Amino acid sequence: MRGDGTDFPRSGPRRLSCDDVTEIPEHLLKRSRERRASLGGDDAPADASAPAAADAPGTAVAPAAAAKAAAPAKVAPVGPPPAKPDPPSVVAYKKRKKIPVWAMMTLSILPLWGFMYVRALTPGPVVVHGPLGDGAKVFAGVCATCHGADGSGGVGRPLNNGAVLKTFPHIEDQLNLVYTGSQAYAIAGLKAYGDPALGHLGFNNAYMPAQGGALTEAEILAVVCDERYNIGGADPASPAYSAEYATWCAEDSPIYAGLQDGSITFDNITTTPAGKGVLPIGTKPRAGTGAS
Ligand code: HEC
Known part of the structure; x- marks a missing residue:
């Protein structure tokens, strides 16, 4: 033993260390590089020879290539998780037939159309034809100033509440008064117009102005019908007035039609077929008639 650290045995087999095993001699590395360069260069993929090798079954390369080809299949499933399937109601909703735009526009004006339709069906103010309708206009225009709108x-x-019906049990006497006016009665020396028992003449020292000439005879009949049936309250359906109403004041009154076309006048009314059962009217003041 020399004691300087050099006294370990030099001879005999050399003990291998781990470093010795991994150490690759430089000339081998160089040969390896040359060999790889001859096969396709340093950068050639490791499996560059795989296609050629794959032709030879049994080589170790074929399974490796197969594994490589299979690799993408394993990767594919990776990604966002599959969407949850829609419940049937949602599927039905998505599959439903959609309303086209033109139909939506048409549907959107439906409320307006409905409004106009209802408006069209709503009856307007009732238009009464015939003597009653025409007479109401005459009364409002000519008579209401002195007799009141109602x-x-x-x-x-006053003419309402049956008053005018009491004074004139017969419509012909009322037609005569309205045509001639009440002053003509006083001038003719008569004591009353209408029912003689009531003695109506010179109400509050005033007279009823004559309407003959100012209004046509048809207009006078119309306003008298208005006074009796609208203002006076006569019931056209009652036994007392149904015949009078049909003859004089109904929409299809033959006398009203005759007065309008001139075939009937206040002076000739009893001589025409339409005047059967009708008293003379006349255009001069004359004694009126009572209820009987
Ligand atoms: C200027 C006012 C005046 C106007 C307008 C007038 N009247 Fe008279 N009317 C009188 C007066 C006043 C009497 C009462 C006459 C009398 O007592 O002599 C009367 C009486 C009457 C009577 C009789 C009533 C009764 O029971 O005694 C009738 C019917 C009548 N008028 C109808 C009419 C009609 C229809 C018109 C319109 C076309 C009309 N009058 C317009 C003033 C008027």
Whole structure:
């Protein structure tokens, strides 16, 4: 033993260390590089020879290539998890037939159309034809100033609540008064117009102005019908007035039609077929008739 650290045995087999095993001699590395370069270069993929090798079954390369080819299949499933399937109701909703735009526009104006339709069906103000309708206009325009719009009276006598029906049990006498006016009665020396028992003449020292000439005879019949059936309250359906109404004031009154076309006048009315059962009217003041 020399004691300087050099006294380990030099002879005999050399003990291998781990470093010795991994150490590759430089000339081998160089040969390896040359060999790889001859096969396709340093950068050639490791499996560059795989296609050629694959032709030879049994070589170790074929399974490796197969594994490589299979690799992408394993990768594919990786990604966002598959969407949850829709419940049937949602599927049905998505599959439903959609309403086209033109139909939506048409449907959107439906409320407007409905409004106009209902408006069209709503009856307007009732238009009464015939003597009653025509007479109401005449009364409002000519008579209401003295008799009141509702016939309750003023300068002129009240006509409503059956008053005018009491004075004139027969419509012919009322037609005569309205045509001639009440002053003509006084001038003729008569004591009353209408029912003699009532003695109506010179109401509050005033007279009823004559309408003959100012109004046509048809207009006078119309306004008298208005006074009896609209203002006076006569019931066209009652036994007392149904015959009078049909003859004089109904929409299809033959006398009203005759007065309008001129075939009937206040002076000839009893001589025409339409005048059967009708009293003379006349255009001059004459004594009136009572209820009987
Ligand atoms: C200027 C006012 C005045 C106007 C307008 C007038 N009247 Fe008179 N009317 C009178 C007066 C006043 C009397 C009462 C006459 C009398 O007592 O002599 C009367 C009486 C009457 C009577 C009789 C009533 C009764 O029971 O005694 C009738 C019917 C009548 N008028 C109808 C009419 C009609 C229809 C018109 C329109 C076409 C009309 N009057 C327009 C003033 C008027």
